[in-house]
Every structure is written in C-alpha cells, then in structure tokens.
Amino acid sequence: MHAYRSHTCADLSKENVGDKVRLSGWVHRVRDHGGILFIDLRDHYGMTQVLCDPDSPVFAEVEKVRSEWCIRIDGEVKARDADLVNTKIPTGEIEVFVRDIEVLGPAKELPLQVFGDQEYPEETRLRYRYLDLRREKMQDNMVLRSDVVSSIRKRMWDQNFKEFQTPIITASSPEGARDFLVPSRLHPGKFYALPQAPQQFKQLLMVSGFDKYFQIAPCFRDEDPRADRSPTDFYQLDLEMSFVEQQDVFDTIQPVLTGIFEEFGGGKAVDQEWPQISYKDAALWYGSDKPDLRNPIKMQVVSDHFRDSGFAIFAKLLEQEGTEIRAIPAPTGGSRKFCDRMNAFAQKEGLPGMGYIFWREKTADSVAQELGITVKEAQAKLKAGEVEGGMEAAGPLAKNIGPERTEAIRQQLGLDVGDAAFFLGGKPKSFEGVAGRARNVIGAELGLTDENRFAFAWIVDFPIYEKDEETGKIDFEHNPFSMPQGGMDALMGDPLEVLGYQYDLACNGYELVSGAIRNHKPEIMFKAFEIAGYGKEEVEKRFGGMVNAFQYGAPPHGGCAAGIDRIVMLLAEEANIREVILFPMNQRAEDLMMNAPSEPQSDQLMELGLRVIPQD
Template sequence: MSFSCHKNCSGSAEIASISSYRTHTCAQLSEDEVGCKVRLSGWVHRVRDLGQILFIDLRDHYGVTQCVFYSSCSRFIDAQKVSLESVIKVDGVVAKRSPETVNEKISTGGIEVVVESIDVLSMAGPLPMNVNSGKEFPEETRLKYRFLDLRREKLHKNIVLRSQVVNFLRMRMIEQGFLEFHTPILTKQSPEGARDYLVPSRLYPGEFYALPQSPQQFKQLLMVSGFDRYFQIAPCFRDEDPRADRSPGEFYQLDIEMAFATQSEIFEVIEPVLRSVFCEFGGGASVTNIPFPKITYEDAMLLYGCDKPDLRNPLVIRDLTEEFSSNPCPPFSGAISGGGVVRALVIKADIWQKNSLQKSFFRSLAQWAEREKAKGIGYVTVEALDVSDEASFSGPIAKFLNERHRGNIFSTLDLGVGDRVLFIADEKSLAESISGKMRIHLGETLGLVRDGSFELCWIVDFPMYERDKDSGAVIFSHNPFSMPQGGMDALCSEDPLSIKAYQYDIVCNGIELSSGAIRNHVPEIMYKAFEIAGYGKDHVDEQFGGMIRAFHYGAPPHGGLAPGIDRMIMLLSGAKNLREVIAFPFSQQVRDLMMDAPSAVSADSLKELHIRVVR
C-alpha cells in the first residue's frame, strides 16, 4: 500500500492505492502533500464548533491532524454530532494553514485537511475521564478505565518507550552473544524471600504449582546444561505489598546468566548494555562512564546510610565514633558506651546562604527526625577557625565540646566558617538508617540532587549472613545461592557474620535496578552454607532438588543478574511510580480494577480443583 499522492495533468488530486481506512497516519502529512486527497482514521481528540465552520483534531497512535468541516460539506451536520473519543474516518484535501494559525506544537501543525466526507466508525458515550487534557484523575478511575488512560499522551508515550527499550535491550544482548530462552511459568514453590502465587493442580489433588518469583534455578540449570550465555525478558510473580518502585503481582526483568565468568567479567559485559540504554533513551542526560564505580556494602552503609545510594546527591555521611570514644561527650556517651556510633552530615555555608536558611530550619529538621522515630539530632555552627577559641562553635551541644573534640571535628570534617554540622548518635543500624534518610531529605529539601543525569554504581561485597533481629539466629542476608568469598575454608573457619559473598547490586539514581551474584555451584559448599543458616541436607535436597542434583554431574562456575525492566523505564520516563510505565497494572490494593480480578470462581471449578473456600 502506498501513502503517496499523485497529481494528474489537469492539476486535480486523486488518492493512490487507497486503503479501507487511511492513506496516511495522523502524524505524516506536511506541506509536501498540500493539494493531495487523503483519508485519515482516528479518535476525535478535540472539537471546536464555530457555527459555519467546525474543527476536529483527529488523533491516532502516531499524532494529531486538524480536520476542517465547512457548512457546505454534505456531512457537516453529522460531523457536529460526533462526541469526543468517537472513532471516525474522513476523506479530504490537504491545505496549507495561514501563518497565524500554524501550530508549532504538533508535527502536522503547518497543514489541515479540508474534509469532504466523514464516516462514524464507532460513537463514544459520555467519558468517565478526559483524554485530551493533562488534568489528574483519581487512580481508581484511571485503572478502571485504563484503555482511556492509555490514550493520554504521557502514558501512551511511556508504553511506547517501554517497547522500544525492551527491543533495544534484546538486540544488545544478542550482539553480545547471548541466546534468549524461555523458562517455565508453572514451577515448584521456592523460598526466595517473598510469597509465591500458587496454582492448584487438577490432576494432583492437594498439590500446587507456583508462579516463578524469578527464573533463578532454571537459568542456573541452563548453564549446567552446557549453554554459555542466556538472557530472557522474564515475567516474575511475587505476592508482596506495593510501593512506588515495586509493582505488586508481576514485573519484568532482563534476566542474565553467564558460564565460566567471574564477577568482574560479568560487570564488563553488562555495563555497556546498561549505559547504552540510558544514553539512547535518556533524553540527552549524562550517564556514568564505564567502568561504573564499585562501592562496598560496608562503605555504602557508612557513607550513604543505605545500600542503594543516589550519587547525584553530594552529601556524604561521616563517622565520628572514634573521635568521641576516647574522650566522652555527654550527648553521645550513652550511645557509644552501648556499642553505638556517631554519624555526622555537614551543610556547607554556601548551601545555607543559597537557601536563605534560618534557625527555624533546625526546628523543622527536629520535627522530621521525630516522625522518623529518631531519638534526636544535635547540631553546631562553625563560628571561627581557631579551634582553641571557645566561640568556634555555637549551638545546643557546643557547650559539651572541649578543645580536643573541636580539633577532631575540624580536622575530620574539613570545616569552614558558617558550616553546620548535624550529629546522630544511636545503635549502628538505626544511626545508619536515620542518617541515610536525613541525607536524602536534605538533598531534596536543599536542592542538592543534580538533575539531568543517570549515575550508576555497583554495590559489592555484601555480607553472606546476618543475625535475625527477633530470634538472634544466623540467616542469609541476601541470595542463598551465592558463592561465599573464601569458599569452604571461610565457611568452616570464619565467623559467619564476617563472611562476604560474591553478591552485587547495580544502582541508578538511588533505585536498585538489580541484584546478582556468582553462584554457589559446588554441592558440598552449598550444603555447608545452608547448614550455617539452620537448614539440613534434607531441606536443601527437598527444596532445591533439581538444581543440587544437577550440580553433582559437573557444573561450571557461573553468575548473573536481572535488571528490572519496569524500574529502568520509570527512570527513563521520569515517572514517579511503576504504574505509570505498565500498560495494565494492579492498584495499590493489588486488584485489577479494569478486569475485576481477583474474583470468585464457580463451585464447579473449585470442586474440579479439589478446593473448598473457608471464609
């Protein structure tokens, strides 16, 4: 089919190779087609009725074209009756707009179509929400009428972007020698940290399949099966509570696994893929150069108070525990004597002045800290650089700081006149959490977070184990399938809480895109690793029988990761939550409001599945 227009020798226009519904899309026409007879189909986006002339902005997937109906048109009355979002087909001639009516905001803004005939293909009823405005509507309405919501420009572009990014990622992985495989959707329940979605078996009463939380075991089995580089745009299912960066129910990830690969080799392969997608679709934003920074988990918790730092925020947390340990200071001595720590953040004088901050800022910060369940925040202001001068600091805790304290703080924090120092003293995990949240709060409140950039980093050397806060037992802290650093020797001879794992996260702008690891592929090491976490050999064989059995027959060293597709699109589109980049998401209450799911099923269906509902 041709979308071209041919003019005959007499100067009149005729449609060439006309389709049933259109010769052009609503974004194709330009001044090159002036005088051409065309056919367009689409949705009625806007209507402006001026009495003797009617304007309809016609919209399709590609764009918008202005259509003009004069009262002399035989179908003028019909055109006046069409409602917004009705689907119509029009035939007409392309005309050039006068200079004062050109619309620079759309690609077809230099022309309009003078309509000769109109066919109403589908008349729309009263709309529960407008499509042609940027007005916000309740999320419940948007999700119930998602098919209307998806017609809105911003959301429509997000879903198009999603398709483009997925296709781009697929091509980049294939270029790197990866093969795409599809792993099962119906599988065995696996304790991977979240609740499973269970599917009852009709043929095996009382037994259930589970939807995969990830293709973790299957992709490892592919490596054992002799394949070298695997990837998949993988659907994953987890019955977990929603939040802004986590979609309840299902999500998609770029699932990757490599055989005979070290951690550094995996980084070398994946970094160009991730950087290229942010360069290609990031709208000109700067992107971290390769190699990405590598930050140990321990340093991340110290410097940023979390394991997914936003490096666009220049604030860095400093540890002052040692400076106050040997020389007690009343505001901090209680925390330190109980094994706690002292952390500090500095607001430089120029930032204070730029934001025109007053002392009331500390009162608002104290209120914020109270909401975050912090015990309190101390602060001082640098008044002079002479550390022997009693007036070198002012503020509520300045009177508790002796000359040695002031000297230590000055030298450690590299302070200047007018700088403000904020202190948090508490048990280590709480001090990390509060100082990390305060770093984010200050970065946003003071406008410190750099816009127009995607800053990526690796978090490495995660602890293999941690202590459960309730029971005190040693448990896995991250991925139980990870290889411990030091292998069997470390598991047998070292304190479990000191053992690091070959685990890593990739983080972008404070969002965790992926966790990954070099896998534990040696049966004896896996049994020992699970034994330390309180699981016997029988449990490992029962829960992971397929994988552990395969490892007894020759398994290569292997590793991988799985960057979240939804989170990447959220970052690239600037969306505030994942529902803005998913075509048909669940609500916050984990319901599909459009299809009304979940829903009750018939008694016959339950009987066939050997299930009885107990309310």
C-alpha cells in the same frame, strides 16, 4: 482507497495539498469558531487538524461528534495560512476539509479527559486504564518501554547471548518473597507456583552447556506494593554466563545499560566510571545499599568526639556495645531555620529529633554572652578589632561538647562557615535507614544533588549471614545461592564474617540490577545451608533439581537481572512504577479494570478439590 485510512494522522505535509485523503482516529478536541468546526483528530502516530463548515455535505453529522469518538473522515488537504501554522506538530502546515464522515465508535460521557494534563485519582485512572493510556504522556511512556526492550535485545544479541524462555508454571521455591500458588487439577492437593525469577532454570541452562543466556523474563512475587515495585508481576533482563568471575558480569552488563541510558536518557550525562563500593561502606557513607551518588554527601563516624563528652545522651549511648555516632555533613546548610526543618524531618521519621551543629561568622550576640557585656559593647569591640572575629559553632550540641570538640568535628568533616552537620546515634542498623533518607533530603534541599545525571555504583561484598539479636540464631541475610568468598574455607570460620560474591547495581537511589557468582559446588552449598540450620535432606527437598544437576559437572557460573520497569521509570522521569506499566495493579494488588482477584466459581473449586474457608 483503504477502508479506514490512506494516511496516519502524522503523515500529511504541505506536499499533500490538494490530495484526497482518508483518516481514522479519535476526536481529541472540538472547537467551534463562528460556525466553522475544527477537530483535532488523533491516532497513535500524531495529530491532524480537520475542519468543516456549512458548505460541507456532512456538516450536520460533524456537529454531533464529541471528544474521544472514534471516526473516519474523507477530505481534501489544504494549506494553512502562514499565520496559522502550528510548528509544534509535523502536520502543522496543513488541515483537511471534511467531505465525508463515518462514526466508527461513539463514546459515552468520559470518566476522565484524555485532552489536557488534569490529575485524576489513581482508582479512576486504573479502572479506566484504556482511556488513561490514550493520554500523550502514557503513550510516550509505553513506546519508550517498547523501544528500551528492543534495544536491550539487540545489545544482548550483539554480545553473542542466546535468548531462551524458561517455564512459567514451576515448583515453589523460596527466593525471599511469597509465591503465587497455582492449584493442580490433575494432582489434587498439590500446587505449582509462578516463578519469582528464572533463577534455578537459568543455572540449569549453564549445567546444560549453554554458555550465554538472556531473557526478558516475567517474574511473579506476592509482595507489598511500593512506588518503585509492582505488587504482583514485573519484567527483568535476566542473564547468566558460564566460566566467569564477578568482573566478567560487570563488564558484560555495563555497556548494555550505558548504551540504553545514553540512547533514551534525554541528553542527561551518563557516568562512565562505576565505582565498586562494599556493602559495609555503602551503609556507613550513604545509609543505603542503593545510594544516590548524584548527592556528594558522605556520612562519617564521629563517635570519639562524643565519648565522655558533655552531651550525656550520646556519651551514655557509646557506653553500650556496638553503638556509634555518625555525622551527616550539610555544606551550605548552616542556618538555624534549615537545621530546625531537618529536626522536624527526623521527628516525622519517628525519632525524638536529630542533633546538629552549624558554623557561622561570630556574632555580637555570642561575643556579648561570652564576655558578659552588652550587645552594643560587643559590636564596638568587634569593629575595633579588640575581639577576634571569625567563625563559631552554634546549636545545642556545640554548647554541650565545647569548642575544642566542635572544631575537631568540623575539621574531620571538612566544613566551613555556612555549613552544618547532623548527628544520629545507636546501633547502626537501628538508624542507618533514617540517616540515608536524611542525607537524600539534605542533598535535594540544598541543591547539592545533580539532577541532570545518571550515577551508577556496584555494591559488592554482601554478608551472607546475619544473627538474630533476640534468639542468637544465624540465618541468611542475603542470597543463599551466592558463592562464599573463600569457598569452603570461609565457612569454617565466623559466619558473620563470610562475604558472598553477590552484587547490586544502584542508579540514582534505585536498585537496578542484582546478581551473584553462584555456588555451584554441592558440598559448599550443603555446608552453607547447614550453618543457617537447614539439613541436607531439607536442601535436597527444596532445591533437588538444582542440587542433583550440580553433581553432573556443573561449570562455574554467574549472572544478574536488571529491572525493566525501574529502568524505564528512571528514563521516563517518573516517580511511580505504575506510570510505565501498561495494566498495573493498585496499592492493594487489585486490578480494578478486570475485577481481579475475584471469587472462583463453585464448580471450579470442586474440580480442583478446594474450598474457601471464610475469614473472621
């Protein structure tokens, strides 16, 4: 018999009754039923119940074991009584009577329990991550991650992509985040960098004549952590293709991701139609370039209804250049209680509040106020049909702008009795983020968001440049390596009107994919950087390898990268990306388990010609 096991803890069934077996695993739970000891023995594959009574020659040894001890047992497979069968596990029809035991690894008192669903502080979970990973949910998440990566590889191979590995140690190259620098021992005073992405290398592969490349690529960025972003490293499906246009990239990645979400999405519907929405429209309709299309709410511009109106705040605001008023429709949100909740939400977001109107059946109170009669008299008139009933607009805004304007707003937004609308104003960039978050909250609270669905949308037509409001300087707003729509001709006009062949894929409110058709022509690249204030010499210094390569017959090419961590996070229905990463950093980018970052040894610094300057 094998030294440690003849079967895993998921293998045994009724067919094995009477067999002599050997199992190894961890003590998940110990139960003492009147002198009979039951142990749930767990390994990576499953669980088997083993038992021991005073007739066993090793009963005294079995009495000593505790949760999470690693043990080996020899025993005989027995059938459980019919009323004791556990249908929840594959081994639920049998149990193993222990004849021998060996403790392979005893466990100290546990800082967190593996059995059960207790919540523990993140610090505890990350410091003892090897225990946290023993928990069933974490095991499932990591297996899911492995299976997703395996399936992605197969799908890419099936499309005739070749997998190549690009360097991990390279030159520093600004990609929109901070680099992790690596000092060179052989070249004192100089530094390598960990790649923020394989961006330049994959483009160089296209210049090298490889037609279709992909890689499950590690990327390193010194970023502030968020719930959906790792602060140090992450993995992405990185791909690049030659002789393609934007739609070719879309047609390549869509079946890969559709298949992944259908295979691992737990039965949720996967949208087959992926709309293409301009960046400008996404900001207007959803307040975000990663909209959640499970929520049907679309925001609209309603400035004309407030211009020269009785609501002075909005009317004066609209006198300023570049301002507008937007409405967030809220079907079924027409109650003062809900409107007050959303007003409180806006205040938590740092705004003074959020204007609202809601529509309701005309009440006796409002009729009494309108006609200057008592509520009782109003009730009688409504009942007798002497006063027309129907709908009325309520809320502070409705009183200020009057019934004609409120009715025009209602008709524009397509609302009815029982609905509401919320309003924000100013220069769009100043309030779009809050408006987008309010839209999400409204959709969730009113039950409008379809939770049982994966909804995808391509966000396209990103502007390449933006203007600093204070300095007036033109700089890149998005990826500087994207091919401008219209090529060199587009760069001869207003920079703020230049759009790039850049695209993102949003799913359920998260950015899953980002990519572009690349600017592969040196003369267009130099002009694009010149507009943003970067001279030819600086471009050659920063991106010399790529610029030089483009002078030797560079093909048109493009690609994208899909975030593995976020994909798995969505599939696992987790709200925090650390739940799908084996050994993540904490919110301060620290590895509590391995004590990183740590202070270097003095001899290490000397060898590298470095010294640490104490911070005040």
